[in-house]
Amino acid sequence: MAIDAATVRKVAKLARLNEPEARLEPLARELSAIMTWIDQLNEVDVEGVEPMASAVDLKLPLREDVVTEGGDPAKVLANAPLSRDNFFVVPKVVE
Secondary structure, three states: OOOOHHHHHHHHHHOOOOOOHHHHHHHHHHHHHHHHHHHHHHOOOOOOOOOOOOOOOOOOOOOOOOOOOOOOHHHHOOOOOOEEOOEEOOOOOOO
């Protein structure tokens, strides 16, 4: 899959990245090379291969699932910069 400078410009705009015009063509070549490599990976026969999360076959120990009364709010909020009514107070990040 070939990616051109116009596509890079459009993606950069959508991602709100400010890339200089001189950098668009080299980025297009790099992204095209990555897409070519991904196409090569798609050609690999993985029939019968089990998905894995790690190269080491380990089973994680599970802890017993015990119902508790919960934590003490005073202890939990002791290091909070600001709290109100047993909740953390944080600045609004979504407008």
